[in-house]
Amino acid sequence: MAEIVTLLSAGCHPETGRLRPAAGDAAALALGLALRASGHRLIGLHAGPADDALRVYAGFAEFDLVRLNLSAQADALPVILPWLALRRPALVLAGPKAELGAGTGLLPYALAEAMGAACIPEVAGVEELAERVTLVQALPGGRRRRLAAPAPAVLVAAGRLAPPSGWAYARAQRARLETVPATALEPVAATAWRNEPARPLARPVRRIRGGAAARMAAATSFTAGEGQLLVQPAPDEAARAILAYLEGQGLLRS
Amino acid sequence: MGSGGVVLLILLGALGWALIGVLGRIAGWRAGRPAKVDWLAGLLALPRRYLVNVHEVVARDRYASTMHVMAAGGLVLALLLVVLVHGFGIASPWLAWPLLLACVLTLLGAERVLRRRADRPPRLSGGRWNRFGWAIGGFALGLAWFTLPATGVMADPGLLHPVSLAFAALLAWSAFELADGLAHGPMRHALAGALNLVTHPRAPRFSADRPVAAIHPIDLDAPRLGVETPQDFAWNRLVMADACVACGRCEEQCPAFAAGQPLDPKFVIRAISMAQGADHVDDRHYAGRRWPGLERRVGEGGAARPLVADGGLIPPAALWACTTCRACVEACPMMIEHVDAIIDLRRFQTLELGAVPGKAPAALAELAAADNIHGRAAARRMDAFVDLDLPLLREVESTDLLLWLGDGAFDPRGQRAMRAFVQVARHAGLELAVLGEEELDTGDLARRLGDEAQFQRLAEANIATLARYRFRRIVTTDPHVLNSLRNDYPAMGGHYEVVHHTAVLLELAEEGRLKFQPGEGQAALTYHDPCYLGRWNGEFEAPRRLLDLLGPGRVEMARHGRTARCCGGGGGAPLTDIPGPRRIPDMRMADAKATRAGTVVVACPNCAVMLDGVTGDYPAVTEVAELVLARLAVPAERVAA
Numbered sequence: 001m002a003e004i005v006t007l008l009s010a011g012c013h014p015e016t017g018r019l020r021p022a023a024g025d026a027a028a029l030a031l032g033l034a035l036r037a038s039g040h041r042l043i044g045l046h047a048g049p050a051d052d053a054l055r056v057y058a059g060f061a062e063f064d065l066v067r068l069n070l071s072a073q074a075d076a077l078p079v080i081l082p083w084l085a086l087r088r089p090a091l092v093l094a095g096p097k098a099e100l101g102a103g104t105g106l107l108p109y110a111l112a113e114a115m116g117a118a119c120i121p122e123v124a125g126v127e128e129l130a131e132r133v134t135l136v137q138a139l140p141g142g143r144r145r146r147l148a149a150p151a152p153a154v155l156v157a158a159g160r161l162a163p164p165s166g167w168a169y170a171r172a173q174r175a176r177l178e179t180v181p182a183t184a185l186e187p188v189a190a191t192a193w194r195n196e197p198a199r200p201l202a203r204p205v206r207r208i209r210g211g212a213a214a215r216m217a218a219a220t221s222f223t224a225g226e227g228q229l230l231v232q233p234a235p236d237e238a239a240r241a242i243l244a245y246l247e248g249q250g251l252l253r254s
Numbered sequence: 255m256g257s258g259g260v261v262l263l264i265l266l267g268a269l270g271w272a273l274i275g276v277l278g279r280i281a282g283w284r285a286g287r288p289a290k291v292d293w294l295a296g297l298l299a300l301p302r303r304y305l306v307n308v309h310e311v312v313a314r315d316r317y318a319s320t321m322h323v324m325a326a327g328g329l330v331l332a333l334l335l336v337v338l339v340h341g342f343g344i345a346s347p348w349l350a351w352p353l354l355l356a357c358v359l360t361l362l363g364a365e366r367v368l369r370r371r372a373d374r375p376p377r378l379s380g381g382r383w384n385r386f387g388w389a390i391g392g393f394a395l396g397l398a399w400f401t402l403p404a405t406g407v408m409a410d411p412g413l414l415h416p417v418s419l420a421f422a423a424l425l426a427w428s429a430f431e432l433a434d435g436l437a438h439g440p441m442r443h444a445l446a447g448a449l450n451l452v453t454h455p456r457a458p459r460f461s462a463d464r465p466v467a468a469i470h471p472i473d474l475d476a477p478r479l480g481v482e483t484p485q486d487f488a489w490n491r492l493v494m495a496d497a498c499v500a501c502g503r504c505e506e507q508c509p510a511f512a513a514g515q516p517l518d519p520k521f522v523i524r525a526i527s528m529a530q531g532a533d534h535v536d537d538r539h540y541a542g543r544r545w546p547g548l549e550r551r552v553g554e555g556g557a558a559r560p561l562v563a564d565g566g567l568i569p570p571a572a573l574w575a576c577t578t579c580r581a582c583v584e585a586c587p588m589m590i591e592h593v594d595a596i597i598d599l600r601r602f603q604t605l606e607l608g609a610v611p612g613k614a615p616a617a618l619a620e621l622a623a624a625d626n627i628h629g630r631a632a633a634r635r636m637d638a639f640v641d642l643d644l645p646l647l648r649e650v651e652s653t654d655l656l657l658w659l660g661d662g663a664f665d666p667r668g669q670r671a672m673r674a675f676v677q678v679a680r681h682a683g684l685e686l687a688v689l690g691e692e693e694l695d696t697g698d699l700a701r702r703l704g705d706e707a708q709f710q711r712l713a714e715a716n717i718a719t720l721a722r723y724r725f726r727r728i729v730t731t732d733p734h735v736l737n738s739l740r741n742d743y744p745a746m747g748g749h750y751e752v753v754h755h756t757a758v759l760l761e762l763a764e765e766g767r768l769k770f771q772p773g774e775g776q777a778a779l780t781y782h783d784p785c786y787l788g789r790w791n792g793e794f795e796a797p798r799r800l801l802d803l804l805g806p807g808r809v810e811m812a813r814h815g816r817t818a819r820c821c822g823g824g825g826g827a828p829l830t831d832i833p834g835p836r837r838i839p840d841m842r843m844a845d846a847k848a849t850r851a852g853t854v855v856v857a858c859p860n861c862a863v864m865l866d867g868v869t870g871d872y873p874a875v876t877e878v879a880e881l882v883l884a885r886l887a888v889p890a891e892r893v894a895a
Contacts, residue, residue, distance in 0.1 A: 013623035015631040020623040059608065167615060168608030169707040170479050 001039045002090035002129055002151070006032040007080070007107070008046045010053035012099040021056045024095025026163035031126055031155065032093050033061050033164050040090075040129060045083070047076040051177050058175030059167040065175060068182040072101060077110050079182045084115065090129060090151040096121065096159045105156075112154040120149060121156040143251060260413055261340040261400045264426050268433035275437025276445065279496070282530050285557060286489030289455065296452035303451045303460050303589075311587040317370065318501070325363025325390055326444070332356035332397060339404055350404035357398035364391030377502025377520075381541025386440040389431040396425025438531070446496035447588050453490040456591060467580070467790050468741040469597055472706055480601025480704065483558050484530035487598065495526040495595070497588040500542060504582030504592060509820045510827075512841060515575035515834035516545040519582035519592040525567035526595065529555040537567055545572055547834070562599050573599055574611050575832040578702050578825030579785040584816050600704030610703060614829040618705055625694040625712065628664050632691035635659055638669035639688075642676055646690045652724035653687035655679075655758070658739065660732035661695060662859030667866060671731050671859060671877035675755045678883050682767040684758070686729070692719050698738035703826040710746065713738075717748035727751045729758050731879065733786035733858045734824070740791065754787055756797040756857050756878050763803045769887040772805040777852025779808050779881075780873070782842065782865065783818035784858035797857050797878060804885050811845045819845060823860035839864040843872040855881060 006029050011022030021029075029044065036042040046054040047068040054067050068079050084092065092115075097105035112119030124138040127146070134148045138158040208218045230241060246252040313319040335353040338344050367387035374380065399421040403410040411418055435441035454460070459467065472479060481487050487495075504519040505511050511518050520542055528535055534556045545551060548569060555567035562568045573596060582592040603609045610618065620629035636644075639659075647653060657676070662668020679686055697712030728750050730736050740752040762768045781801055787793045794815050801808050813819045822828070822838030843865055846854040856862045857878045866875045876884075 013629065015629055015634075016624045018623045020619065165615065166608035167619065169474075169605045169705065171606075171608070173474075 006093040027157035027161035028093040059172030268429035272433035289488035321366035328360030360394035379500035379542040392428030443499040450497040479605040507581035517575040574830035579820035604704030668859035675879035696738040780851035821864040823864040
């Protein structure tokens with residue numbers, strides 16, 4: 001059976017800033033655990049300075065955990081690459097973005113490029129893994145499409161995917177983590193970066209001319225969307241309308 | 255050989271048979287985990303615990319209590335006298351007549367047993383329990399026949415007389431039925447029940463004031479956390495499960511059972527009892543009511559097999575439907591602690607398997623990263639109270655009364671009650687201070703969901719915070735916080751005087767620092783006891799006295815005080831959200847409506863949310879503090895904010 005590596009980064013609670021499993025990486029882990037259930041081997045890989053960041057993931061299931069010992073500022077890519085080259089996994093799973101540090105979501109793409117593998121984002125499920133990997137990709141509007149890619153491939157979990165169920169304290173406490181020493185280059189660009197808190201973008205305001213009455217009318221009236229209003233339609237008519245909508249959204253193949 | 259000799263023979267045979275069975279059962283108990291038991295104190299306390307505590311519960315059902323006094327009292331008396339009359343062969347009428355009377359008393363008791371069985375209420379188990387009355391009656395009848403010659407009423411007809419032979423057969427069957435039952439049947443409740451009273455893990459519950467019910471902490475470094483198989487229970491908890499008399503009073507009281515959720519507290523205890531006695535057993539022979547909604551389910555288990563599993567003796571949903579309201583414990587005449595067993599089982603599910611259902615895992619994850627289940631920053635706890643300028647303990651360093659906000663501070667319903675309390679307290683000239691962002695969740699919910707690790711982490715953190723300040727008492731509007739700080743924290747090293755805000759309000763009113771004016775055209779009130787204030791902490795009176803000071807017209811629901819029905823909000827049940835055909839809060843509001851009261855008064859933020867959420871034509875829901883504020887004899891706007 002094939003080997004799968006899931007990349008696990010240190011998560012950060014948005015309100016308190018405390019360590020937790022990163023939501024995106026937990027989603028990737030959920031994909032990995034589903035594959036493990038069908039017999040593949042799963043390794044969780046973390047590149048960072050502390051075991052704690054990895055241990056929080058250990059509560060989800062019993063699987064192999066490896067930490068590449070690295071400072072928090074160091075660039076993970078040049079350390080992960082040679083480790084992956086040695087193991088030659090059939091799949092690398094990652095979350096869409098990190099919750100801490102300079103993680104921009106670029107890592108899986110950079111990895112895939114360096115490995116000469118495909119990078120597929122928004123993965124909602126993996127159906128089969130052999131010579132090729134068959135997967136389901138999430139598209140906007142609830143649509144899904146089935147894709148196939150040659151293994152090895154780098155898959156990025158869909159951001160909305162649920163984390164694995166069943167986090168257990170005892171598993172996290174008793175997990176044995178393997179630590180691999182790593183020598184890393186400090187990123188040259190680091191000194192040039194400046195951190196500042198994110199600002200929400202101002203929402204564009206729609207200006208309404210014509211005084212208070214017009215503003216009141218604009219605030220209280222509803223503009224009809226593209227939809228079609230059917231009041232107590234006959235079942236046939238309703239079914240036709242639903243079919244027409246689904247077809248218009250490209251959710252039905254006729 | 256006289257016909258009396260056969261009695262001795264049968265009794266000795268039955269005794270031997272019973273001994274073999276009981277020794278096997280004892281071996282099963284000894285397979286449990288060790289427990290510290292004060293044997294001497296337990297033995298000395300046994301008569302009192304039996305005659306006072308057990309009797310108090312049994313006597314709530316007059317029929318059952320009379321039945322038991324006659325059948326059990328007669329049987330014990332008869333067995334004592336039989337040793338003298340037939341054992342030592344003392345054929346004195348001074349002993350024989352009392353023995354005969356004891357037999358008659360037992361017979362009358364057995365008649366009551368059988369009469370109840372004829373139209374068996376569904377809470378009672380059938381099966382072997384249906385034979386129990388016949389066995390007691392047969393035993394008494396047989397014994398009476400062979401005692402008659404000793405009384406001198408008639409001459410000994412000899413054993414070979416056909417009537418004697420028939421009675422000997424009856425006596426043999428009933429003696430062996432009872433003896434076998436001592437290990438494997440109904441009679442076990444007598445043996446294990448007495449032992450349970452001696453080795454009970456919650457000895458304080460028998461004291462006169464029946465205080466506090468703490469949950470026992472566990473060692474988080476143990477190789478297995480919580481209880482997976484019957485053998486993971488402490489041995490005296492295995493004895494406790496065997497004490498069950500299958501009366502189903504717990505079932506009658508259980509709100510989850512009434513809501514049709516798949517929980518039956520009696521079946522939980524019977525399942526533990528069933529499993530501990532065998533390597534492998536299934537519940538097809540179980541003669542009580544089954545898990546609601548899962549009537550056709552067959553569960554399997556054994557002394558070293560998992561109790562809670564999809565195919566196990568206890569379905570996981572049963573475990574998570576429990577609101578930990580303790581109504582079952584309160585109703586149990588055998589002093590069984592159902593909730594403790596459920597918490598122990600939950601601990602394994604949560605800490606070892608991570609098998610918590612519903613929204614509870616998300617809540618526990620937020621609790622881990624934010625110290626409250628909503629995932630809010632610590633400072634947000636004070637958001638609803640900024641305008642009240644509550645002094646922070648960090649700044650004032652000491653206070654008489656520390657207000658513990660609790661989880662209600664994140665919920666509009668809880669905030670309203672808390673604000674009302676602060677306003678009333680200030681009106682009466684009371685100084686309050688809060689911890690503000692230093693206050694963390696007490697860990698109560700985590701503990702009840704089986705997450706002992708988080709409870710211990712939060713308790714240690716809170717205790718360390720409180721150690722830095724001076725205060726005399728902690729007051730809270732939340733009975734769950736009260737119970738946690740008062741009962742669960744001492745084992746972690748935190749000893750505090752904790753009072754509920756209803757007690758503080760009563761103090762103020764009785765000191766004359768609060769003056770009330772009756773509301774206009776006030777409809778009757780009814781008070782809903784929070785489980786964690788009432789059953790868990792025995793505070794039934796203060797809220798009622800406070801309400802009576804507000805004005806006349808308080809009525810009681812049929813189930814109130816010790817038998818009050820839970821609102822459905824305890825034990826994390828709203829998070830695990832086990833489906834059922836009915837909802838617990840709906841049933842409670844129906845209870846309230848039946849009193850024709852216009853208002854249900856609650857004293858807990860969870861009760862307020864649960865009962866306020868019931869839609870339809872029901873009484874209004876008001877928190878005690880809100881009501882007190884509204885009835886203050888000054889216009890509400892003049893009460894200092």
